[in-house]
Structure formats: C-alpha cells, structure tokens
Amino acid sequence: MKTKFFALMAVCGLAVLVSGCVNTVDGRKSPGVPFVKDKIEGSYQRPVAQVFAAAKEVLAFNGVLTGENTINNSLEAKVNTCTVWVRVDKIDEKVTHVIVQARAKGGVADIDLAHEIEKQIALKLP
Numbered sequence: 001m002k003t004k005f006f007a008l009m010a011v012c013g014l015a016v017l018v019s020g021c022v023n024t025v026d027g028r029k030s031p032g033v034p035f036v037k038d039k040i041e042g043s044y045q046r047p048v049a050q051v052f053a054a055a056k057e058v059l060a061f062n063g064v065l066t067g068e069n070t071i072n073n074s075l076e077a078k079v080n081t082c083t084v085w086v087r088v089d090k091i092d093e094k095v096t097h098v099i100v101q102a103r104a105k106g107g108v109a110d111i112d113l114a115h116e117i118e119k120q121i122a123l124k125l126p
Contacts, residue, residue, distance in 0.1 A: 022107065025087040025099045026067075026074035032107025039101045040114045046125050048073060048088055051096045054124040055086045058117060082110050084117055 022032040025039065032038075044051055052073050059065050063079035073088040085101045098121060102114040 022103070025085045025101045026069060026072065026076065030083070030103065030107065032103050033109065036109040037111055038103060038109035038114065039099055040111065040118045041100075042098045042118050042122060043091065044096050044098065044122065044125060045094050046096055047094075048090045048096050050125060051098060051121065052088045055088060055098065055121050058120045058124055059084065059086065062117065062120070079113060079117070081105050082113055084113065086117070086121070 020032070020034045021029045022034055022038070024030050052075075055075055056065065056068070059075055059077035059079070063077045063084070065075065065077045067074075067076035069075075075086045077084045077086075079102070082102050082104045087099045089097045089099075091097050098118060100114045100118040100121070102110040102117065104110045
C-alpha cells in the first residue's frame with residue numbers, strides 16, 4: 001500500500017515539474033514545458049526595419065501572421081500547428097539581433113522550426 005502511494009506521489013511530483021509556463025520573446029507567458037531550448041538567435045548587419053520586414057514576409061509565407069507589435073518589434077504567427085514568435089532588436093546603428101522561438105501544441109519546443117525560420121529571414125534580407 002505504501003509503495004503505491006509513494007509511486008503515485010512521485011508521478012504527481014514529476015507532472016508538476018514538467019508542466020508550467022514559459023516566457024515568450026515578446027514578453028508574455030505561454031503554457032509549455034520549461035527548461036527546454038526553444039530559441040534561436042542571429043545577428044545581421046542590416047537596419048531594424050529591413051529585418052522586421054523580412055521576418056514578417058517569412059512568417060506570412062510559411063503560415064498565418066496572428067500578431068504584430070511595432071513598439072517592441074515582435075511578431076507572432078501560426079506555422080502548421082506551431083506558434084512562432086520573432087523579436088527584432090537593435091544592437092547598434094548597423095547590427096540587428098533576431099530571436100526566433102517556436103512551440104508546438106502542448107507547449108513542446110520545436111527548435112528545428114525556429115532554426116528554419118531564422119535562416120529564411122537571413123536569406124530574405126537584401
């Protein structure tokens with residue numbers, strides 16, 4: 001009886017540790033599995049406006065653009081069944097930093113999709 005009780009408690013404890021909320025690159029929270037790499041970063045020698053336009057075009061091509069925030073230069077899109085967030089930040093006058101984050105249904109990280117979107121943004125730049 002005690003063994004079953006401790007096994008049940010262990011399973012419940014593991015479920016609490018595995019589920020949770022993750023911070024998105026646009027500053028909000030989303031349900032998901034924490035402690036899993038889900039972001040890819042890149043830096044480009046282009047102005048913020050060019051990189052933001054390229055990111056917007058890539059997300060619209062691959063899926064449906066669901067959110068655009070021009071204040072903090074972030075985008076949100078649905079690509080297949082995944083949610084993708086992109087944030088574009090200015091490092092200095094000539095260098096721009098891009099962060100791409102992708103999560104599938106259930107909050108599972110999709111690092112391959114994030115990497116693919118980041119590379120497509122790089123290729124879309126003039």
